[in-house]
Amino acid sequence: MTANDKKQVPVRPGLWNNDEPPSLIGSQCPACGEVFFPKRERGICIHCQHRGLEDCQLSRRGKVHSFSVIMQQPTQFFVGKVPYAYGIIVLPEVRVQAHFTSCDFKDLRIGMPVELVIEKLGDDEQGNEVMAHKFKPVKE
Amino acid sequence: MKSIKELQELRKIYIGGIGIVRFQRYDDQEYYDFGSQAILNCLDDAEMEWKDIQSAFCGNVYAGTGKGHQVISEVGLTGIPIINIEQACSSSSAAFRLGYQMVATELYDIVIAVGFEKMGRGLLASTAFKPWELALGFNVQPANYAQGVIRYMTDYGATEEDFARVVVLERKNANLNPYARWYQSGEVTIEEVLNSRVIAAPVRLLHAAAMVDGAVAIILCSQDKLKSRISKEKKIEVAAAVHTTGFYGGESIKFKSTTNLTREAAKQAWEISGYGPEDMDVIEAYEAMAPAFLSDVEDLGFCKPGEAPHLLKEGYFNIGGKLPANTGGGLVGCGHPLGATGGRQIIEIINQLRETAGSRQVQGARIGLCHSSGAGPNAVVTILKR
Numbered sequence A: 001m002t003a004n005d006k007k008q009v010p011v012r013p014g015l016w017n018n019d020e021p022p023s024l025i026g027s028q029c030p031a032c033g034e035v036f037f038p039k040r041e042r043g044i045c046i047h048c049q050h051r052g053l054e055d056c057q058l059s060r061r062g063k064v065h066s067f068s069v070i071m072q073q074p075t076q077f078f079v080g081k082v083p084y085a086y087g088i089i090v091l092p093e094v095r096v097q098a099h100f101t102s103c104d105f106k107d108l109r110i111g112m113p114v115e116l117v118i119e120k121l122g123d124d125e126q127g128n129e130v131m132a133h134k135f136k137p138v139k140e
Numbered sequence B: 001m002k003s004i005k006e007l008q009e010l011r012k013i014y015i016g017g018i019g020i021v022r023f024q025r026y027d028d029q030e031y032y033d034f035g036s037q038a039i040l041n042c043l044d045d046a047e048m049e050w051k052d053i054q055s056a057f058c059g060n061v062y063a064g065t066g067k068g069h070q071v072i073s074e075v076g077l078t079g080i081p082i083i084n085i086e087q088a089c090s091s092s093s094a095a096f097r098l099g100y101q102m103v104a105t106e107l108y109d110i111v112i113a114v115g116f117e118k119m120g121r122g123l124l125a126s127t128a129f130k131p132w133e134l135a136l137g138f139n140v141q142p143a144n145y146a147q148g149v150i151r152y153m154t155d156y157g158a159t160e161e162d163f164a165r166v167v168v169l170e171r172k173n174a175n176l177n178p179y180a181r182w183y184q185s186g187e188v189t190i191e192e193v194l195n196s197r198v199i200a201a202p203v204r205l206l207h208a209a210a211m212v213d214g215a216v217a218i219i220l221c222s223q224d225k226l227k228s229r230i231s232k233e234k235k236i237e238v239a240a241a242v243h244t245t246g247f248y249g250g251e252s253i254k255f256k257s258t259t260n261l262t263r264e265a266a267k268q269a270w271e272i273s274g275y276g277p278e279d280m281d282v283i284e285a286y287e288a289m290a291p292a293f294l295s296d297v298e299d300l301g302f303c304k305p306g307e308a309p310h311l312l313k314e315g316y317f318n319i320g321g322k323l324p325a326n327t328g329g330g331l332v333g334c335g336h337p338l339g340a341t342g343g344r345q346i347i348e349i350i351n352q353l354r355e356t357a358g359s360r361q362v363q364g365a366r367i368g369l370c371h372s373s374g375a376g377p378n379a380v381v382t383i384l385k386r
């Protein structure tokens, strides 16, 4: 098998769209306006219990709300490599949990502007490249 | 649904007895061995027999089907309803609350709340996360704590020394508690905490409660059923027992706003008991990771957001301080067998109110609050008074 044969699979289908550049897909409630990520598969608003949420495209840029750097292997199901950093990013629409990338984790700061990238997380047992949504620091 | 006023008018419920086994590893015992020992200790304290117990509420996380039944079958088969309760780290405080309600509403006169846990050896499999969350490694509990800790440091200027002081306090208290993992194990210094290994920055190894085994049991009953001398002479009444779970806008990191189920549980407990934070003589605040202690005492209303580090530094939460907290060592000092922890916290408050806390006794303690939390999320607040 050559590198070109490797299939790319998302860590979970439906987290982002195929636009260039890609955006995360959330759910919005037409009744109360709340936004959720990931999109709620049952289509029910857990704020007002309205049924029939609509897909919405989330902004690609936001700010770091919190983060942590993980130094030890979490479980055997983890596809990435240790150490890794994840945290909460505040997008204009909703808070999102994601990995951070393209930076020295020591430089992570609350309030730092970040932008969405879709990047390889690791390889699964079938040799596929598992892709994930991550955020990288950007200039203001 | 009963109003606050109606809840206040339910009949008064008292502690009939308490039982605990030391929190430590029981490599050569199964959960039903040391679990049944806690029940026997409780029956002895209550001067009751198993046949006096009319229903049992059993808190546990990891043992399998019919676990409470397994524990109780070591003690006696009397055909009573046995209910298994899994509420993560608040399992046995939730069991205590259910038992309290059953007696308060006069369905039963004497019930037992039990908590027991034999912790796994090595990494624990979590069922609280979805497969894709496990693939992303979002299930690291210290890291999920750490996110809040980073925020707390940024919002209030708290330092790593402040978090280390929680560990110093609890390990100091644990030295005095024969049931604690770290009983007579010496004190730790701020420097030792700061030099311990980082698990998930800024959470360090010494911030984390040790994984140990343990079990507790508490008998709840109406006044006329109290039997042992201590339970009658140092009569401990349940003034409030409240359980809240996540509500939209709650503390889950997934949502937008920051309202908090611990605050809601405390608010309800103050309303039902008629007390306020200023009335408490001793408290237990939940902290599987030491830094959580600081935000907990703030969320419970004992001080304003960001004030706890300063109060801790000046000795406010010490035994002998203004508001002694986690006097038995807390989770950090006692160790944390998930299903037994909530009951262990309640027993610490009972010992303080009975004046049976030995060298860690808070002089003149008459009213105490116990806060547990658990994944779900769950928050349980119990107020006890003498």
Ligand SMILES: [Zn+2]
Residues within 6 Å of the ligand: A029, A030, A031, A032, A033, A034, A045, A046, A047, A048, A049, A050
């Ligand atoms: Zn809605």
